[in-house]
Amino acid sequence: MPLKELEVRYATKRCKDYKLADGQGLYLLVRPTGSRLWRMKYRFDGKEKLLSFGRYPEVTLAQARLRRAEARLALARGEDPGPKAAAPIVSFEVAARAWHDNRASALEPSHAARILSRLERDVFPVLGQRDLKQISAAEILEMLRAVEARGALDVSRRLRQHVSQVYLFAIPQGWASHDPAAGLATLLRPKPRVRHMPRVGVGELPALVRAIHAYDGDEKPRRRAVTRDALMFTLLTWARTNETRLATWQEFEGLDGSAPIWRVPAERMKMEREHIVPLSRQTVDLLKAVRVYSPGHHVFSGDKPGSPISQNTMIYGCYRMGYRGRQTVHGFRGIASTWANEAECYRPDWIEMALAHADRDEVRGAYNSALYLTPRRRMLQQWADYVLSMIEAPQKAAAPG
Template identity: 40%
Template sequence: MLTQLQIRAAEARDKPYKLADRDGLYLTVLPSGAKSWRYNHRLAGKAQTKTYGQWPTLSLADARAAHAAYRAGTLATPQPGPDRAATPTFEAAAVAWLADYLPTIRKGKNQSSVPASLEQHVYPKIGRQRIDHITRVQLVDLVKAIYASGKQETAYKVAQRITQVFDHAVDTGRIDAHPAGRLTRVLGAKTVTHHPCVPPDQAGALLRAIAAYPDLITRAGLLLAAHTFVRTDELRSAPWVEFDRGKAALWTIPGARIKMAEDHEVPLSRQVLRLLKDLAVYTGEGALLLPGANTPRRPISENTLLFALYRLGYKGAHTVHGFRALASTVLNESGLWRPDVIERQLDHRERDNSRRPYNRADYLAERRQMMQWWSDWLDAAQAQAPRPAA
């Protein structure tokens, strides 16, 4: 049986793993660090996985109590006939969808947030119903109630996930049709959330504040975010092996790491090469560019850089993602660089890779010049000096 100490000490690994408790109850530890209580069993000859919730929200004692109650209810329920055995409950269909979907998710936090959203908002309403008995009206009422509670973004995500579960059930032959098509259309307008970004004339003050930030690794991370304007996850999870600091001066982000068919190449300016040289003194012996302070085998958390900006007084004024918006604004307004070159460096590619083949060398020479110009622009802004020419 598990103990509280074992649960707290269980660290994330590259792949999910299980810690067995008793009576079939076990704790799954995901690569994201999330820990989920689950139970595998068979009902009417079909494999089922029951998910109770996440630790520490659901304690060990509460998980055991929920497990005992579920087992008692399952054993007391008459075994279904052939037709019921062939058609799963919504929860069983969702578990099957998650098994196929979760390995494709790009962000590690979604490994826990996607199942959690179903556990919180959907399973209590329709989880134990046969999926072919669920009506459109039930689904509409469910997502509208979430929207009406003020959780607009959650309502949209839940609606999308419900549709995906039903689509998966159709695709795998569990049902022939479903009532969840275009479920998001019944919701009101979604408030668009923009990533705050300082205007170009305030970029210098921001950079000077970052340059004075006391933690070296966090400071380097923010400056690299400014100079390379890559996505936050691409930066914080970057290993040293992706950087060619020699003649090529190129950071190659593998497509497999960002769920793309092709790699993303980031030319390294002279300023970025100096940043990497200084950073290598502190983290170059390890695998990761920006390791966590307490967990050096894992990257800094997704909030480390953002909270540093908060501490500098930029909460609501600028985010890490805001460097992408800042770069896009300045580069486009300069009139020096073709829009296609800027968009390519921002990695605004069609996510459906079947749409067109991609040439890795597209605009690379121009992008090298542009990225050096951008770093020079940042330096001039920080020093309050005249802006660089092309």
Template identity: 40%
Template sequence: MTLTVKAVDAAKPREKAYKLADAHGLYLYVSPKGAKSWRANYTEAGKQKTRTYGLYPGVSLAEARKAHSAGREEAPAPKLAPTFEAVVRDWLKAKLPTLSNGKHQIQVANTLERYALPFLGKLPINAIPRSELVKVVRAAQAGGKIETGHRVASRISAVFDFAQDTGLIEQHGAAGLTRVLIARKTKKPMASIPPEEAGVLMRAIDGYDDSVTRLGLLLLAHTFVRVGELRGMLWGELKEGGAVWVVPETRMKMRMPHVVPLSRQAQSILAKLREMSGDGALVLDSPIHPGHPLSENTFLFALYRLGYRGRMTAHGFRALASTVLNERSGFPHDVIERQLAHKETDAVRAAYNRAEYLTQRRELMQWWSDWLEAAQRSDEGPRPASA
């Protein structure tokens, strides 16, 4: 339907402004005070703008149509959106530096190179239907590659989010792509011994023949940090005369610096490692490849040699500490969770807790080392901390 002069004349003001549509995007705008103007909306640089042709009846319906037609012919051609591949390249430039692990960086890039770009790469980012995305992620999961499909879906969604955040598109259909996939298998928890066996384990570690690996395992036990955080430990990260270790956000899973108060036992272990490292920057400098940290599997294979294959992993020290601290120490759950560097869902609470709990965390870490030491001597830990 198009407007007629009779309909334009009959348009009366209302409590709120309203529009009467004509053809090709032209419309009559009627203000609450009765003013009538000819207008049309258009998009420029991703933003909606409005072109006005004049007030009625000064500008008639026929004149407004003529002006609108001329304006449409003179309007610049809409800028084409970049291809999916171009956006992927820009996203990778922004994303990869945030991943501290070089292997992970390669995996992220290769996932898109192999499973997404061959099918979506040449398409404009704003012209890819969700049905095409579903087809791509399902193909990635074919042949039983359950985890691969989920990774592809996650990274495609992240690319579209990036395009939206940078103003290339207004909205997209890549959200929730994992809903069309076979669900991930539930991961088995990392193997960890029960608390009653901690003393036997600590004595076994204390007798391990390789000095750096032995001290590294003992330090891992007393700090219960993640293996990657410990492997990259630098002497320069020690603060307060060696009483505190600050792990930088680049090595933390949650991308937040982590404060680790060091017990007397942990500081003693570090003193022995300092004698071995000389002038090196790394705390756990590899004896085989000086200047490089111990390899990822060094601790795991050491536990294998000690007879703990399938029963204890390097990550298992975190589970052991969590169990003992929650069940026996008497420290508040929030304090324990903060020291484990688990994610805090409330950012304000997280910032507050980091400061509030530091004194309690010093006491917690000393309690834990005392418990390990007592277990190593007699398989019995100290009494719970007083409330």
């Protein structure tokens, strides 16, 4: 595992030399005298060689990693890094990788990987080999315009942030004098306005709930049941279409206990992170009823053995209930969000977390999929009570509280 700053700072002397490895050949040599020296072992032309990067703390952990990155780039070009190790040229790629290494341990691994992938795809091919001090704002803007040209407006804005953060990391270490990306934010194309999916108002929810409960839009009884139950499950859990249709039984935990949950894996989430949904009593009852006619791998199985319902099953169900152009499956989330926000008894963070809208930027620190689980459980239970009360006594539907 990579070294931590505290390990280097408090490395104590022993009766003989010992090493603290940082990976990729870099290690800290601790001498019996107490001196701590940076070394890098590498092979060139079939021979094992050694680089000396200086003494800690004069050479920090971040600086040692920078010199390791430069040495590895030289090796990749077929050059022996030995003669150049004392006076490296700090290219953007070297600085960016050092910046990324310095903060990767504080990020969720998948998010750290996405950041590096963006840089490798769009920035390094254009600016990677350039000296940090020689890159102009116009060159960075040209690179970002190329990203915008393919319609990736969100990516272009994130790349500007990453480039700026690399410079903010480099400046205190003397690798650059200013941040040429700092003033570019206002020059980037704005993201288009969010197009909200059609949905009925909260006042029309009772009619929608009763239509789902009485759904008879398919000729085959099993198909009617799976469409009805998938729609109701989605409404009760605030899930997206693919989260529901691809749900498998192994994702559900504690259905017979007091705190049942649905653990949606990261690869199926829009934000690419695991999402935990606390399940109401009514949702658990629905799942147990579904299990009777859908015992296979998928909760909501399709007509073909081993396959889930199709992408269009639920939206066509909305059409058959008479809601074409008025209500989409994704729009269920909008109804739930409106209900929760108008109730004024649920914190916005609970609502956003229940909708899996949590900000994936690292500025919020480590992501916790179980965040606000207790208040979210209470909120979704009250939502289920509110929704299901409309079936038997729609004129007395319970208010949230």
